[in-house]
Amino acid sequence: MIGKTLGNRYEIIEKIGGGGMALVYKARCRLLNRFVAIKVLRKEFVHDEEFIKKFNRESQAAASLSHPNIVNIYDVGEEDDTYYIVMEYINGITLKQHIRNNGKLKPLEVINISTHIAEALNHAHENHIIHRDIKPHNIMITKDGQVKVTDFGIARAVTSSTITQTSNTIGSVHYSSPEQAKGRYTDAKSDIYSLGIVMYEMITGILPFDGDSPISVALMHIQDPIKPPREIDNSIPLNIDKIIRKSTQKDKSLRYDTAEELLKDLRLSKNNLEDDVILFNDFEDSPTQAMPIIDDESINNNKVTESSPKRNNKKNSKKKKRVATLAIILAFLITAGAALGFFLLQGYLNDDEVQVPNFIGSTVEEAKLKAEELGLNISVVKEEYNSEYEKGIIIEQSKNEGRTAIEGSVIDVIISQGIEVVTIPKIAGQYYNNAEILLNDKDLKKGNVTEEFSDLPVNIVISQSPEAGEEVAKGSKVDYVISKGPESKLTTVPTLIGSNVDSAKNSLSAYDLKLGDITYEFNERVPEGIVYEQSQPSGKEVEEGTAINISISKGTEPAPEPEPEEEPVTKNFKFKLPKSEEDRDVQVQVYKTEDGERELVYEEVHNTSEKEFETSITGEGDVTITVYYDGEEAQTKDVKF
Incomplete structure (x- = not known):
């Protein structure tokens, strides 16, 4: 894929990640001259028509989301059985890596990260999009500390069409809600449960449930109670403990109803870490009670009672009348006594009372x-x-x-104390979504936002009012102007076909256009050195400065010399098993990718005490070998056989 251009626009630069469903590449958008991330579906999914339909539908729905804490989806495309999503490029690490690097996080950092994730979820839920795969692996943290949630809407397509791909679920089952583990209906509260598990891992440094297999972990989510964080570390603030326990209730009705409710408690806790200020704290006050089942036998018994002899009814009626009369008399005496006591007490106290x-x-x-x-x-x-x-x-x-x-x-x-004053941050020069985050951090609001053409890149803040450094009341609005980029001027594409490189370059320059990529290919009908194809048709109006790609003929292709047939080669490989403080079993899977075809060539369970394992692989030419431990990609190597 490296060096390939997708959609005649996105040039693949390097591989930056991957998982069981897709590979992720860094690419350059030639049209807007910016870096993007491209998620390319693995080959094994491209022939599943139902999955592809859901993948496109859910990805396009997620592309409608626009929030500073959600990774933007710019484009969805397909080219030669290559299905891809173009996303905002994030220069940072995943939350999972951040936890591994730092261990358990400080309470204030946990609240800040959780607040940003909850804000992303709230925006998505308001737009009727459920994530269904909230986990630290899908949360990015940029170098300047911004939190970005990725893979919105994609999980829904994956869970319905790739259920047999067990490697896809191993990383997610630790964060799945009980209803997801049961295969039941999922909604916004399922995302809240998963966020609660992520918070648990951030504040304690460990997961609440872990087991030998995904099934055992899923059963724990369904059956086992979660150990309260404060029982693991009593220094954890009470508010964080309560928020996590309410978010991770197995009964959906006892969780937060919405991400907005969760946000209110998170914001309250931010400034009151040690005080019990939780608003939505009713999950322990309403225990589930078993109600009697109304069955046929109960109904029949009721009918028998109603059909008793009239003689019994008369006796019961007399008894009820006597009881009712006594109850009325007793109630009257109690009420009269209470009233008399009240008036006596009021008279006694009136002497020392003031309004x-x-x-x-x-x-x-x-x-x-x-x-x-x-x-x-x-x-x-x-x-x-x-x-x-x-x-x-x-x-x-x-x-x-x-x-x-x-x-x-x-x-x-x-x-x-009077009006709370805050200092206006500098947002001029920032991207518009960064500007919103900076204002939110200072408890300021977005004011009137306008757009203007400028020499600055698109979506950069040109100016702001009030200016940075000014002191204003907390909650004040800040107006700012966003760049629309340079004002575009249109020109006409000239005819380049039939000319040589120098003539094509001069023609483009005359029309304020640039020469883009030059491709040389054999062409029997066009003499060598002559342009036979251009990326934009002549006569079309485009922006000045647009790059026009051309294809130049290399003349007639010479007859190829016969190549000797290559024989398959078998090689032995040794791979190190993951390090572990305690010996444990690891599921090992080895895949080879040859001529675009991916094949499982080795699958065994090894104990980490073995340190390494060995296997032989047969192949021809260039082969990519990928090793997975417990479903997570551990290492990849390119081998020439």
Whole structure:
């Protein structure tokens, strides 16, 4: 694939990753002159028509998403049985790599990363798209700390058409919800469960469930309770523990209803790590109760009771009347006694009670003078930022105006710290999605956003108002202008076919166009050195500066010399098994890719204590050998046989 151009636009530069479903390459978009990531489906999937339909449908749906925490999908295409997705290129690492590099993460970092993931999920769910494969492997962290969720909408196509590809599920089963493990209906709450497992791994450094096989792990998600994070590490803040436990409830009805609810608790916890501030904390207060089954026997028993003799009905009726009469008399006596006690107590207390005045809007000194006249005391318990009242003014009181209080009582009040001020960050020069993140981090809002032509690249912020460094009230709006790139001017493509290279170059220059790639191929009908094909037809209007590719004839192709037939060659290979602190079994799979065909040539279970294993492989010419341990790609080597 290296060096190939897809869609006459995306030039493949290097391989940067891969999994059981696809290979990922870094490419350059010739049209916009930027780097992109291209996910190319493996050959074994391209002949599954149902899968290809779902793959295209789900990928195009995901392409409609636009959010700073979601990897953008730019294009979906197919060329010569090569199906691919063009995505935003992220220069960074996966969250899985970040956890491996750092172990368990700090609480504030866990909340920040989780908030960005939840914001991405909330945007997708509002657009009726469920991810279905949230795991650290599908979450990217850029070098400047941005969090990006990838593979939106693709998981739905994979799970329905590649269920037999066990290697695809090994990495995901650790994060799957109970309903996914059962093959039941999945919805937004399934994504919330998976995010809860990701949070668990971030804060503890370990997964809640692990086993010898994907099936055993799936059963644990269905049956076994999750050990609370604070039982693993009691230094974990209570709020994070509660959020994780609510998100990972096996009963969907006890989880957060929406990602927005989860976001509210995450945002509250960010500034109150040690205080119990969780809003949606009802998962322990409503235990599931078994209800009696209404079956035919129950209905029949009920009918027998209703058809008892009239004699019994009369006795029961008399008893019920006597019980009802006694109940009415007793209720009357209790009510009368309570009323009498209330009036006696009220009369006793009225001598020492005063009505609480309104302290809101007063200074503390004014409130104290007013309170002393009534025999009350004022206590300042808290200061809060407030946009309505100036600094030092009371904004809340523990007992409202008009209520009664005993003389000597203390009225708690909260006073204003005034408007909370934040410093405007510099967003000029940033991409527009980065600008939104910078504003959100400062609790500022996106204001009026306009677009203008400029020499800056597309989607770069040209200017902002207010300027960077200015101090404004928290929650203020910031207006900015985004670049639409240079203003395009149109020109006409000249006729290049029939000319030589120099003439073609001069013609293009005269029309303010550039010469693009030159391809040389044999052509029996066109003399050597003459252009026989151009990438844009003559007479078409294109932007000035567009590169036009041409094909030049090499003349008639000489008769090829017969090549000696190559015999298959068998070679022995040794591969190191993964290192492990404890000896464990590893499922080993070795694939060879030869002439575009992929074949499983070795599959065994080895113990890590063996250190390495050996196998022989037969092949011809250039062969790619790929080794998987427990379904995850471990190493790839190109071998010439």
